[in-house]
Amino acid sequence: MYMVAKEIVEKLLSFADIHIDGHRPWDIQVHDDRLYDRVLSKQSLGLGEAYMESWWDCESLDVLFTKLLDAKLDQKIKTHPQLAFQIFLHRLINHQTRDRSKKSVQHHYDLGNRLFHAMLDPSMNYSCAFWEQATTLEEAQRDKMELICQKLQLAPGMRLLDIGCGWGGLAKYAAQNYGVDVLGITLSIxxxxxxxxxxxxxxxxxxxxxxxxxQGSFDRIVSVGMFEHVGYKNYTKLMHTAFKNLKEDGLFLLHTIGTNATKKAGDPWINKYIFPQGMLPSIAQIGQALEPYFVMEDWHNFGAYYDHTLMAWHQNFNAHWNDLKTQYDETFRRMWNYYLLSCAGLFRSRQIQLWQIVLSKNGVKGGYRCRYTKEACLATSSM
Incomplete structure (x- = not known):
C-alpha cells in the first residue's frame, strides 16, 4: 500500500517539476514514509500537519506552493468521500454564529501581542500592504492606510466606523492625519x-x-481584512449592517482577500490551525451580497502585493524567533512558517486576490474619482 501511495504522490509532483528528496530548493525532503498515505487521505490537512510534525521539509516552501498551484494539482487529486461529506456539512451549517465568530477571532488574534508586534510593522497592520512606490514594510503599510483614507475622501469632523479594526493602525492614522472621529469594533480582547x-x-x-x-450613523465605513471571517451565509448581513449605519452620502470601503472561483468551504488546514471557519469570497458572492444595498464605485485588485507582504512578515518572524521561542515551541514555528509561505505561494500563483471595493448608497453624483498621490502620504507622515 505504501509503494502505491508513494508512486501516486511522485506522479502528481512530477507535473509541477517537484522531486522527492531532490536537491533543488523547492524539492521535498521526506523524513517519514507515512507521509504519502497521509497526503492522499487528508490532502491539504495531511500535508500541513505532516510538515508541522517534521515528516517532511522544503528549503523554499513559498516556491514549492507556487509550483504546486501553477500545476493545478488540486484538480488532479480526486475528492474522497469523507471530504465530500465535510463540504456537504459546511453547506448545511452556518459556522459563523455570534459565539463561533468570537471564538474564531480569539483563536488567532489573541495568540499574544508579542508575536504580532515582532512580525508586523510598527503600526501593527495585519493585512496586505501597498507596495506600488514603497521599499519597506513600514512604508508600504503607511501607503496602504493613506490609499484607504484618500479613497474614502476623509475630511475633518467626519465620523468613521472601522469594522474589525485590528490593532487600530488605520484608526490611529485617520484620526491623526485627517481629523476624523473613529469608532473601531473588534472581537479581540x-x-x-x-x-x-x-x-x-x-x-x-x-x-x-x-x-x-x-447601531449608529457614520459618514464613512471601512472594513479591512475582516470579511474573510464572516462566512458566505453572512455576506449579505454585513452589507445590510454597513448600509443601515452609513449616511446617505457616505462611502464604504471593503478591503478583503478574494478567490477566483466561488467556494463554500475554506481550506481544512487553514481552518483548523490559523483561521477557524475562515472563508474567502468570490466576485460573484460579493456582488450578490452588495446588490440590494450599494452602487459599486471602484474595484481595485492588488493581490500580487500580498506575496511581498507575507514574505516580509516571514522574515520578521524568523528574525525574532530567538525572542519568541520562550513562548512558542518548535511545532508552532513550523506551523507559522507553513502558513506564511503557503499563503505567499497562493498569491504569487494568482489563485487568490486582494480587493479594495468602494461602495456608495446611491451613486456619487458626477462620478466617483480618486487618484492616489504619494505626495499626500509623505506630507502626512512628516506631520
Missing part, C-alpha cells in the same frame, strides 16, 4: 487593550462588539 494603550490621546473609541449588533 488583546486588540482592544492595544488600541486603548496607543490611541488614548486621539478621538478613537474601540468597542468589543459583533458587527451584527452595531
Amino acid at each position: 488583546e486588540q482592544k487593550k492595544w488600541i486603548e494603550g496607543h490611541c488614548h490621546n486621539l478621538p478613537v473609541e474601540v468597542h468589543l462588539l459583533d458587527y451584527r449588533d452595531l
